[in-house]
Amino acid sequence: MGRIVLENTTKSFGDVQVIPPLNLTIEDGEFAVFVGPSGCGKSTLLRMIAGLEDLTSGKIVIDDKDVTEVPPAQRGLAMVFQSYALYPHMTVRKNIGFPLRMEKMSQSEIDAKVDAAAKSLNLVDYLDRKPGQLSGGQRQRVAIGRAIVRDPSAFLFDEPLSNLDAALRVGMRLEISEMHQRMKTTMIYVTHDQVEAMTMADKIVVLQAGVIEQVGSPLDLYHKPRNIFVAGFIGSPKMNIFSGEEAAKFDAHSVGIRPEHLDVSTEGGIWKGTVGVAEHLGSDTFIHVHDTGLGDMFTVRISGDIAVTHGDTIYLTPHEGRMHRFDAQGMRIE
């Protein structure tokens, strides 16, 4: 079990309120991702759940038990830190077995659990090494192993992949997703990378300045962003947003249209512009369009290849029903 509920939790450092009153429920078995720009309070929120940070007010309930005053280890949660936070003076075996030793489990039981974890994480050959003798990816696995053996009711990850190189990151992302599918244990995963959020989450929590901007499934957020912030944050390349007279034609203060929801033609369409750069990826073409009269540069994503280059004049037409309209407060208009 691992149902986590935050009730009116707040956090202040000195006079600065980092987390204003916040309510959130994470269901048992859910993969929840906290995503938002750097400094928005994701780590603070996660550390509050972990018990590493005291709440200023409010409470945290895990499986119907108020744990606000319960010390970290007794909350039944395991955490994987961004820096891995392995014990440098212990071997991999000792590192993974450490939480079990602290539980006073018998040595034979510890060995069995460590061996099982090492096997599932491909660490069998490294059990006698110290963390300093491992690569970044291996350290990450050790950190995950140390979390797994505890059989926690929920896993907490704080940007676990940000210290890995791009190729490894994709691999680990899949491994963590698979681990979740297999174990069905609640996971809370913090990242500033919306791609990680979109690919891994059952439920995404978008944060800005400690405030929840939207909670929903990846596709909810993609199709129905609640406000301009979420619209701009979720999706890659970013949604094109324009306002002013052109937006007023659609009865909105601002209008957003995703790059993949625009058709390109050399003959005619609603908006006319000039190609700045066309990026040909083979599978897709990204076209950056200037001088549309809609403010900033527009990005268009076309599936497959299209023969346009710098300086060409092209016309853009949005797909039917794919436009997102926002009012003066930046909230979505249905």
Added chain:
Amino acid sequence: MAIVAHTSKSSRFGRPVLAWIVGLLFFFPIFWLVLTSFKTDADAVKPEFLIWFTPTLENYLNMTDNYDYWRFAQNSVITSVLATVFTLAVGIPSAYAMAFNPTRATKDILMWMLSTKMLPAAAVLYPMTFLAKSLGLFDTHFLIVLVLSLINLPIVVWMLFTYFKEIPKDIIEAGKMDGVNTWGEIREILIPLAWGGIASTALLCFIFCWNEAYWTVRLTTIDAATLSKLIEGNRAPEGLFFGRLSAVSTAAIAPIVVLGWFCQKQLVQGLTFGAVK
């Protein structure tokens, strides 16, 4: 280019030369002390710079005749070791708390601790002596251990604090998640990780205790008297026996010089607060 070449050249030759000069300057009194300890008392008081003389072991042989060197040495060892152990036992948890659970007052407390080292010892000589005597602690090992511990505690806490600060906070927090209590954190994580720093600190603390003279001389007579007291006591009563005084002094500083020689690396690390790796 020319300037670069010039500075690197001057630092390559200039610094070692300067270091040697300073080193020899500091070494000279010790050299002279050891030299004098092998002279007869007659040679020792000759005013000229006497390097060529007939060496004698007489001073060393007489030393243990006239003085109970081993008893003083024993007291030095007992008080220095106990004071070092006690200081670390108090210092490690204190520095741990300040490094990993700082409050608004932590910086001020550290400054205040250091400021106590700036108080002239003489200012509290009378109250200390009075207290010691009225509590019946005068000339006891207990008193000396206590005093040595207290005067070294500030510097020890400072040093440990600096070392502990270098340990990533995440590791301590991982320990908290893994179910370690405070003592467990200190025993399982902090001490193994800061072992080098703790050893340097202990060594330095031991040396400071061993060398301490102001209080050990004034708060002891016989029972708890350390080697500092022995040297001090050799001065006046029996006249100017420079040879013998030098022998006693050499014997008093020898253990610490030998210890220092073998632990140079730790000492340098300790004195630079870990800044030199």
